[in-house]
Amino acid sequence: MxxxxxxxxxxxxxxxxxxxxxxxxxxxxxxxxxxxxxxxxxxxxxxxxxxxxxxxxxxxxxxxxxxxxxxxxxxxxxxxxxxxxxxxxxxxxxxxxxxxxxxxxxxxxxxxxxxxxxxxxxxxxxxxxxxxxxxxxxxVEPLAVSLHALRLATMRPGDKVLVLGGGAVALTTIYWARRLGAGRIVAASRSERRAALALEMGADAFVQSGDAEVAEVSEALGGSPDIVFECVGVPGIIQKAIAHVRTYGQVLSLGFCIDPDTIMPAMAALKAVKLGFPVGYALRDFQYSAETLHAGRVDPARxxxxxxxxxxxxxxxxxxxxxxxxxxxxxxxx
The missing domain is CATH 3.90.180.10 (Medium-chain alcohol dehydrogenases, catalytic domain)
Known part of the structure; x- marks a missing residue:
């Protein structure tokens, strides 16, 4: 072969x-x-x-x-x-x-x-x-990655969700957040070229990353996000997620950054932020993703x-x- x-x-x-x-x-x-x-x-x-x-x-x-x-x-x-x-x-x-x-x-x-x-x-x-x-x-595999993360997030119906990034992991995270009961969903990325795709996958709004993004995200969500999914994987992005999330909120890092990173623990502590680093998936995540594709609820060509x-x-x-x-x-x- x-x-x-x-x-x-x-x-x-x-x-x-x-x-x-x-x-x-x-x-x-x-x-x-x-x-x-x-x-x-x-x-x-x-x-x-x-x-x-x-x-x-x-x-x-x-x-x-x-x-x-x-x-x-x-x-x-x-x-x-x-x-x-x-x-x-x-x-x-x-x-x-x-x-x-x-x-x-x-x-x-x-x-x-x-x-x-x-x-x-x-x-x-x-x-x-x-x-x-x-x-x-x-x-099925990239869908299972994000489904596993949503399960670990214990998202409640109506939660405000911010997804940082515009790649495949971010897009599938948006998709599952919409399907599994999120309230408003905002996607934020430094490039606008995937804005339309993020909206097609289920986001309510797109915000271009920049100096004013925390305020713009809060306005688009109607308040600070309950959950932030970090899907970028570069140094500094977890600290940015902490800056966005509400007090007693959750930050889940799917970016799998392989470089050393620095956060300010006091900022996370003063919000009582829960940090999570979901990696992998279970067989049931694959099975459910395949069943969802079968039901026609997502167009892979997107x-x-x-x-x-x-x-x-x-x-x-x-x-x-x-x-x-x-x-x-x-x-x-x-």
């Missing part, structure tokens, strides 16, 4: 020919059709913090067709269209007990969406409704800004490290 292989920080992905994977007991082989490029992949291949091992085939926002089934697999067969939770845990630690294998200290990635085929445990697989396109299926081939992936991957106008780029492998 052909795949885009990570060669090391500072080097572009390389298109190589690898052996086709074979299923072990309890596993399936997936022919990948679509895979999204995630900002986490860009962060974790930068060499600035955590890093993948050279030789890794990345890609965890994927969908495709089962072409081979290993022994002992029940509930799946060849021809099924699936996605999968891209991590499996030990099954007996605190993280696994919460249903979140991403945080397991023994987590094993189920990556490989940047290749033509990948091997996945059937226990992590989610069958996609026949009504969904392969593009829909590759959006977020997919470009589709590229496997051969175009290395150059596209490097382009996304710098300033760009993309929202969600998909790789089409078949």
């Amino acid at each position: 052909r795949a885009a292989v990570f060669k090391g920080a500072g080097q572009p992905l390389a298109i190589e020919t690898l052996d086709d994977p074979k299923p072990g007991p309890g596993e399936v082989i997936l022919k990948v059709h679509r895979c999204g490029i995630c900002g986490t992949d860009l962060h974790l291949t930068s060499g600035h913090a955590f890093d993948f091992q050279p030789g890794t085939v990345l890609g965890h926002e994927y969908s495709g067709e089962i072409v081979e089934v290993g022994s002992g697999v029940e509930g799946f067969r060849t021809g099924d269209i699936i996605t999968a939770v891209p991590s499996v845990g030990c099954g007996h630690c605190a993280a696994c007990a919460e249903g979140n294998p991403v945080l397991c200290h023994e987590t094993k990635p189920v990556f490989g969406g940047y290749g033509e085929y990948l091997r996945a445990p059937a226990s992590a697989a989610v069958k996609l409704p026949s009504t969904l396109s392969l593009a829909d299926g590759a959006l 977020m997919i800004s470009s589709t590229v081939s496997l051969e175009q992936l290395p150059a596209t991957f490097e382009m996304l490290r710098g300033p760009n106008t993309e929202t969600k780029v998909h790789v089409a492998l078949s």
Whole structure:
């Protein structure tokens, strides 16, 4: 099979020919059709913090067709269209007990969406409704990220919500906040180019970041936000979220910043702010996201800004490290 292989920080992905994977007991082989490029992949291949091992085939926002089934697999067969939770845990630690294998200290990635085929445990697989396109299926993972964060936020009906950022995580957070009972929702970003998309996904107003944004957000919401979702991931943005949120409010950071950051604890303390850092998801988040897509409550074409081939992936991957106008780029492998 052909795949885009990570060669090391500072080097572009390389298109190589690898052996086709074979299923072990309890596993399936997936022919990948679509895979999204995630900002986490860009962060974790930068060499600035955590890093993948050279030789890794990345890609965890994927969908495709089962072409081979290993022994002992029940509930799946060849021809099924699936996605999968891209991590499996030990099954007996605190993280696994919460249903979140991403945080397991023994987590094993189920990556490989940047290749033509990948091997996945059937226990992590989610069958996609026949009504969904392969593009829909590759959006289940980013939808699950934000759904998990909304569950941890314990949002109450009518809460005022501020979402900082305009990328895919911010947009899916807006989507779930609207569906799960938020009152007014404001999106705030330094660029206005995704303002219309934020409104389509469920925001009531868009505010361009700047010196007057705290007052403008408060006016648009009718008061300070009860919950602020930080979906930017750069130093200083958590402190900005604290400045926005109301007394006894919540700040949840989804930005996954990999650089050291500084906040003023006294400012958070004087508001009794609750800070949270949701990472990962549970199988049920994938299942619910797929069911919601099946119900036709979101148009995935709203977020997919470009589709590229496997051969175009290395150059596209490097382009996304710098300033760009993309929202969600998909790789089409078949």
